[in-house]
Amino acid sequence: MKEKAKVLVIDDDTDSLASFATALRRDGFEVHPFADPKEGLSHLASEGGDVVLTDLKMPGVTGLEVVRRVVRENPAVPVVVVTAFGTVESAVEAIRAGASDYLLKPVGIPQLRAAVFKAIKERSKNVELEKKDREIRRLREEKKRKDGVGRIIGDSRKMEEMVQKIHVVAQTRMNVLIMGESGTGKELVARAIHDQSPRWDMSFLPVNCAAIPEGLLETELFGHEKGAFTGAVTARQGMMEIADGGTLFLDEVGEMSLALQVKLLRAIEQKEVIHVGGSEVIRVDVR
Template identity: 40%
Template sequence: MAKILVIDDEVVFARSVAHTLSRNGHECRSLSSAEEGMASIEEDRPDLILLDIKLAGMSGLDALRRILNLDGSIIVIIMTAYSSVESAVAAMKDGAYDYIQKPIDHDELSFVIEKALETHRLRERLSYFQRKEIQQAAHGEIIGASPRITQVIELIERIAHLEPGSAGELPTVLLLGETGTGKDLVARAIHRRGSLAGQPFVEIECTSIPKDLAEAELFGYEKGAFTGATATKPGLIEAADGGTLFLDEIGELGLELQAKLLKAIERRQIRRVGSLRERKINVRIIAATNRNLETAVKVGSFRPDLYYRLKVLTVELPPLRERGDDVALLANHFLKRLTHKYSLPARQFTEPALDALKKYRWPGNVRELAHVVERALLVCDEEEVAPSALGLDIAFPVIASRRRSSLSGTDEALEIQFPERGIDLEEIEQQLIRRALDLTDGNVTEAARKLHIGREALRYRIQKYGITRPVS
């Protein structure tokens, strides 16, 4: 629903148009002069104005210029008689969205308005993403000097400076790495450092889109396509047109949606839900995942054709535990940035604190490090941040097992002990899963029960780690 203002000195006609648009679900009112219209706009800004070009008093052209000077985001559609088409064209040069001739066909008018509102919504969305990208750019530098991350930075520069004719001609990029390694940061760096820097960057978190709404969110939909579709809505892929579409955690997309995405990438066309018309798209695709897609292909949860289409260029991000002194560089970077954010006095880490940060295994990688530094800064009142403020003095579990006799009526169980430190949490998780599957002879349901997690959650981890079930 949009807020529409009709300005026409033919009062009966203006009221008729307003009534028709109100029946279509819009909030609509009519006024008989440009002067009234300007006064009204000052108090209550409409989304769209239908403006007659010939008015008593202030002319439609003068009113158009004043309206757009007041608020350039307002959509203005000119209404004109056949003999005034030249004036209508002049109005479009001054910023009018479109014009429609009198006598007006209401179906044509509805179509023009819906098209204008759709364009307006798309522009607003692009503006939002561009503002968001500018805000995030200030915190988007890649910090590090280790050989592994230096290779990544060099590869980013090579990818960013590819110069094809359009966004859609750029090769797809697949970012691989554990959770928290900064895949989204790398995607934005590729976008900002290349020829598409001034174009939209649209991020889609594949895990957060409800399955029943995923297609509509990605591809958009037409009015009436399903219950609740009260207006036409462009999808997120269209929002990225001319720029970069970043598909984060693409391994979580369902197979049906994978097929549609593959078709869109290869044909550079999409079709909205409920539409019969194909729409051209011009986007560069960057995808990211923390899953092993080769394993997912083998087990049938990811399409091989989409996998090979995405991995034209592959960037593998190293986990933080393999980046050596980068831990200290990043920790000091976060400390400086967060000190400024919270308007606190300058702080620094003690040498024992830096040593503790370097020895920690960082299962959550850079994201976890940022959270640890923020917590330490907020709980520590001293100028120097000591190890005690970091909260890293924890013991990591080592896996052991025992089997109890099924003849005694007791169940086989898992034991967890905590005598050692420095073991990676993902390694621990894999050991637990393998032990549970071994104890249950590969029965996923029973193994999930022992691990106190859902069956589907266990299946996901089995696929993620490429764990082979024992054969009985």
């Protein structure tokens, strides 16, 4: 048996509320009437719904606010606006905010029925689009994960164990130390971890610490303020800020001086950096 479409009716006018609810129930809809917009929005958040029918001019939370909240929090649910104070400006504003239809009181029952049936069809299309979008995202993420590990070639037991570790570590927020001789593919492993992590759609930034002169490495990593040293004509972000939200791969980190390694360790542990020549603590979310 097909489930009834669920319609939430929000109107501070009790007569209109009762009239709309009665008419829609006759058409077979499951109707939930609310005189308080906050209660209606709370019910939508907890119990869901297929269509919201709302008055425009209400005390406390206006119909326009209802439209914006529903569009923001339940984008697949259409909103039909009904009002006795209709103007061209209010109609345009409601449609721009995301309303699917705009009706003027007094509303004829055929007109109301047509608007709600149209909204139900729109809801069905939105649900299908959501499913397709989720499937597309899933396929993209799956491809990204496969591509990430696919660059690593090998079929030995040790390689299988390493790939399994990549899968496990990638889903955590922990920092990772990758050890190996030069040319063994440490950056490939780092990229594979990034591509399979929740950060996959953010930046992956590799830095060869051995290729940057010691005097410049600190400013490259942490950034600097204007005038911090000769030639610093403008302030500049460091690699840890640029990679914020993503992954920073520090290759040949052992080539750094011990003093800089201590600063780097603190920045990684605290997720904070301070520009060279500055005093402001800058929060970064980087792996």
